[in-house]
Amino acid sequence: xxxxxxxxxxxxxxxxxxxxxxxxxxxxxxxxxxxxxxxxxxxxxxxxxxxxxxxxxxxxxxxxxxxxxxxxxxxxxxxxxxxxxxxxxxxxxxxxxxxxxxxxxxxxxxxxxxxxxxxxxxxxxxxxxxxxxxxxxxxxxxxxxxxxxxxxxxxxxxxxxxxxxxxxxxxxxxxxxxxxxxxxxxxxxxxxxxxxxxxxxxxxxxxxxxxxxxxxxxxxxxxxxxxxxxxxxxxxxxxxxxxxxxxxxxxxxxxxxxxxxxxxxxxxxxxxxxxxxxxxxxx
Numbered sequence: 425x426x427x428x429x430x431x432x433x434x435x436x437x438x439x440x441x442x443x444x445x446x447x448x449x450x451x452x453x454x455x456x457x458x459x460x461x462x463x464x465x466x467x468x469x470x471x472x473x474x475x476x477x478x479x480x481x482x483x484x485x486x487x488x489x490x491x492x493x494x495x496x497x498x499x500x501x502x503x504x505x506x507x508x509x510x511x512x513x514x515x516x517x518x519x520x521x522x523x524x525x526x527x528x529x530x531x532x533x534x535x536x537x538x539x540x541x542x543x544x545x546x547x548x549x550x551x552x553x554x555x556x557x558x559x560x561x562x563x564x565x566x567x568x569x570x571x572x573x574x575x576x577x578x579x580x581x582x583x584x585x586x587x588x589x590x591x592x593x594x595x596x597x598x599x600x601x602x603x604x605x606x607x608x609x610x611x612x613x614x615x616x617x618x619x620x621x622x623x624x625x626x627x628x629x630x631x632x633x634x635x636x637x638x639x640x641x642x643x644x645x646x647x648x649x650x651x652x653x654x655x656x657x658x659x660x661x662x663x664x665x666x667x668x669x670x671x672x673x674x675x676x677x678x679x680x681x682x683x684x685x686x687x688x689x690x691x692x693x694x695x696x697x698x699x700x701x702x703x704x705x706x707x
Contacts, residue, residue: 462513464592465520476512484509495661497668499676503683507654523562524593528632530560531595532625538599539618548607549574552587566590580607595625646693650686 459473487508492501541551553571573583584600606614661667
């Protein structure tokens, strides 16, 4: 008993000593996961990942239950439950693409505004805060929040980091990091850099718009081709005698093979016809 008490006292003293004399290693922030990155790009960074996953599960369960009530065929209900669970991901992905497209259309104007403000002698924080009032409409909320952060903290670097998180945009990352370097080491050519960046963004936007307009009908046709068999299957669910054939092992095999072929064909089409997308490197 005395040895056990001595051991406990020794461990306690060791823990107290380590709390005061052992240096803590700084925790490095890892890169966000795919779900967190998707929510950030969609402008839903305040939504928790757990809540989003719960929403997917709930919608999938509701879709599976509804199809099960109508068709009374568990394999068909499971297939539509999986599609229902993926529906929030598809909606958020579409929102992220639309948001990035909107940003791409207005970034040249925002960069021109910054270049004009810098050339007029405004400080960088004032020029960025001014975009919350005079900047393009899609970018105003992020720069309004930057102005508030800088007004409260007075820390330019931390306010820029929060601005990057709110924008979650590769062009925004480049603009923010250029402004950070100009602030820290002094950038006499910042105005020229911003004007060159504006010209590059306009050229890229023009080229990408032409390619997307030619590609749109192909992508929409492929999506319709993938969705058509499942729409037919959904309509067949109202015919009980017909849909129950999919409850057999052969029917389950047909559903599994059909789902796999649709997924592979759609992903292959999207990969072949996908335009190069700029990645966020300067996070």
